[in-house]
Amino acid sequence: MEFKTGISALTETDMIIRGVKLSELISQSTFSNSIFLILTGRMPKETESAIFNALLVSCIDHGMGVASSMTSRFVASTGTPLNGSVAAGILALGEKHGGAGEQAMLMFEEILKCVSNTSDQYAVVESYVRQTLKKNRTLYGFGHAVYKDADPRVTQILTLCDEQHYQPKSLGIAMDVASALESLKSKKICLNVDGLMAALLLDMGFTPVQARGVFIIARTPGLVAQSIEEQQEGKLRRIEEKEITFVKQI
Ligand SMILES: CC(C)(COP(=O)(O)OP(=O)(O)OC[C@H]1O[C@@H](n2cnc3c(N)ncnc32)[C@H](O)[C@@H]1OP(=O)(O)O)[C@@H](O)C(=O)NCCC(=O)NCCS
Structure with missing residues (x-):
């Protein structure tokens, strides 16, 4: 069997991660910078480091009511070991929850290609959004079940981007998609x-599937915490019969 890897290699006294000694990372790098390195193959610049860390923190947990936390908790309540319940929560991350970043990045890539030779970026974006809505398709990375006006995590990270003078083209496109959605649907879809995350990671050189990976990495501490709290509860969860409506089969 032969395997090739560009990720890491063991030496007699150390280990090399993407060309950097693990001993150096231990003494000089943060966990989030090391995640950036292992995924992209380079250390982040100062601004990228601040924003990447903020993105990870912003996704660490989003309450026990979301699908991934609930799945982890239901599975943990049966007495499954921690790895099982955490893995179950990760499996619950789909395109509408946790996995939207991958789809959003694919869309931003497509729009970036379309706007490369135009002076009217908004017109191109608006036409893209119009066509997508016409086909009854979802624009991933937009809209929220709870946050209707603005996603507070987004507001805060946008402030950080401002402070860091970080305004990549992909972010401008994301803002234009939101504006076009609002004007075409006559309602705010933030x-x-x-x-x-998709817009910023795209500019930093991440790929769409890596964007999904970054969300998984960011949410895993939350799922571990949710699972352990549920284990400590020690109660087998089930949905009460009175909460279930049985409908006649035809
Ligand atoms: C998250 C989501 C499920 C919330 O749905 P919701 O609570 O029903 O959304 P709202 O009530 O605010 O808006 C409903 C209307 O806007 C439309 N809409 C909402 N988000 C949309 C989106 N991302 N793309 C296209 N249309 C969207 C719906 O189709 C619906 O249109 P209608 O009134 O003509 O039927 C939805 O916005 C979505 O699917 N977003 C994309 C997936 C995503 O990014 N998920 C990550 C969330 S952090």
Whole structure:
């Protein structure tokens, strides 16, 4: 069997991660910078480091009511070991929850290609959004079940981007998609944290599937905490019969 890897290698006294000694990372790097390195193959610049860390923190947990936390908690309540319940929560991350970033990045990539030769970026974005809505398709990275006006995580990270003078083209496109959605649907459908993450990670050189990976990494501590709290509860969860409506089969 032969395997090739560009990720890491063991030496007699150390280990090399993407060309950097693990001993150096231990003494000089943060966990989030090391995540950036292992995924992209380079250390982040100062601004990227601040924003990447903020993105990870912003996705660490989003309450026990969301699908991934609930799945982890239901599974943990049966007495499954921690790895099982955490893995179950990760499996619950789909395109509408946690995985929207991958789809959003694919869309931003497509729009970036379309706007490369135009002076009227908004017109191109608006036409893209119009066509997508016409086909009854979802614009991933936009809209939220709870946050209707603005996703507070997005608001805060946008402030950080301002402070860091970090305004990549992909972010401008994300903002234009939100404006076009609002004007075409006559209601606010805000840029959510998955969409923001997709726009920023795209500029930093991440790929769409890596964007999904970053969300998994960010949410895992939350799922571990949710699972352990549920284990400590020690109660087998089930949905009460009175909460279930049985409908006649035809
Ligand atoms: C998150 C989501 C499920 C919330 O749905 P919701 O609570 O029903 O949304 P709202 O009540 O605010 O808006 C409903 C209307 O806007 C439309 N809408 C909402 N988000 C939309 C989106 N991302 N793309 C296209 N249309 C959207 C709906 O189709 C609906 O239109 P209608 O009134 O003509 O039927 C939805 O916005 C969505 O699917 N977003 C994309 C997935 C995503 O990014 N998920 C990550 C969330 S952090």
